Amino acid sequence: IRLVIHGGAGTIDRARLSAEREAEYTAALAIALAAGHAVLERGGSSVDAVIAAITVMEDSPLFNAGRGAVFNHEGRNEHDASIMDGATRGAGAVAAVGVIRNPIRAAEAVMRHSPHVMLTGAGAEAFAREQGLEIVDPAWFRTEERWRQLQKAIAAQRIVRDHDALPESAYRDDDKRGTVGAVALDRHGNLAAGTSTGGLTNKRYGRIGDSPVIGAGTWADNRSVAVSATGTGEMFIRSAASHTVAELVRLAGKTPADAADATLAEVAAIGGDGGLIVLDASGEYAMRFNTSGMYRGTVGEDGAGWIGIFGGPERRISLPVAP
Numbered sequence: 001i002r003l004v005i006h007g008g009a010g011t012i013d014r015a016r017l018s019a020e021r022e023a024e025y026t027a028a029l030a031i032a033l034a035a036g037h038a039v040l041e042r043g044g045s046s047v048d049a050v051i052a053a054i055t056v057m058e059d060s061p062l063f064n065a066g067r068g069a070v071f072n073h074e075g076r077n078e079h080d081a082s083i084m085d086g087a088t089r090g091a092g093a094v095a096a097v098g099v100i101r102n103p104i105r106a107a108e109a110v111m112r113h114s115p116h117v118m119l120t121g122a123g124a125e126a127f128a129r130e131q132g133l134e135i136v137d138p139a140w141f142r143t144e145e146r147w148r149q150l151q152k153a154i155a156a157q158r159i160v161r162d163h164d165a166l167p168e169s170a171y172r173d174d175d176k177r178g179t180v181g182a183v184a185l186d187r188h189g190n191l192a193a194g195t196s197t198g199g200l201t202n203k204r205y206g207r208i209g210d211s212p213v214i215g216a217g218t219w220a221d222n223r224s225v226a227v228s229a230t231g232t233g234e235m236f237i238r239s240a241a242s243h244t245v246a247e248l249v250r251l252a253g254k255t256p257a258d259a260a261d262a263t264l265a266e267v268a269a270i271g272g273d274g275g276l277i278v279l280d281a282s283g284e285y286a287m288r289f290n291t292s293g294m295y296r297g298t299v300g301e302d303g304a305g306w307i308g309i310f311g312g313p314e315r316r317i318s319l320p321v322a323p
């Protein structure tokens with residue numbers, strides 16, 4: 001069994017992250033690892049482990065997913081999420097949803113209980129209601145920090161309004177990325193992957209990134225690997241990033257780490273950056289990024305947690321008892 005998680009990649013360095021914040025992120029990642037590990041340990045499925053880990057991060061205000069998601073231009077949170085089952089290549093996704101407490105559960109419901117792969121907006125919300133998922137007031141997702149980030153982004157946008165197209169840097173919140181994702185391998189040898197995000201601060205026009213796009217932000221196939229991505233979504237879509245990683249493993253025989261690096265190079269070649277977590281059916285995994293940091297962690301059979309935020313090796317930590 002193995003679980004690998006990320007909480008977003010970006011400009012994350014020691015100079016910007018206080019020791020307290022670092023401890024908060026480490027604790028949140030540890031709870032997510034513990035929740036997913038508990039599922040795998042008792043023989044649960046990789047899909048359920050991915051959901052358990054992502055739900056913890058969605059409910060944490062620290063990450064840009066669920067509670068604590070970034071705001072769009074209109075001052076609303078619009079969530080995107082997806083999940084894929086490597087045993088069947090079943091997949092589900094929701095995009096631009098605003099009232100579903102845990103978007104990853106809505107993605108799961110689409111996979112399990114609809115003939116479709118992707119539902120958006122009001123339709124996805126109606127489906128989630130029918131499925132009995134928890135619906136919340138949009139205020140549930142709001143944090144003051146994210147609100148301030150929107151005001152800053154709006155101010156920056158005014159400066160660049162003369163241009164036809166805003167440069168990416170004008171509206172992305174570079175040091176506060178925090179898309180979340182998980183990949184898992186269960187006792188039955190099945191892989192699964194999931195990703196959840198609030199997208200980009202100050203996004204407009206119903207913009208949807210890579211996170212809910214199967215093959216871009218998320219991919220799982222027992223014959224190759226499970227993958228979750230974070231980064232400049234447009235470039236991850238244009239690189240079919242998660243699927244590219246999988247096919248480099250399956251068809252080109254690359255290791256998870258080499259396949260991730262080769263894919264990040266493809267993303268970089270068109271001006272993007274970010275990170276990838278990758279896990280194969282033998283338990284070999286990689287947590288790769290071409291940004292200064294990525295919130296990340298993993299746990300295997302022995303129950304020891306490994307967590308990293310900046311570049312360099314992950315640190316061993318003991319996991320809390322799962323709730």
Ligand code: ASP
Pocket residue numbers: 008009177178179197198199200208209210211229230231232233234
């Ligand atoms: N990939 C996400 C998106 O484009 C953002 C991120 O990972 O920071 O919506």
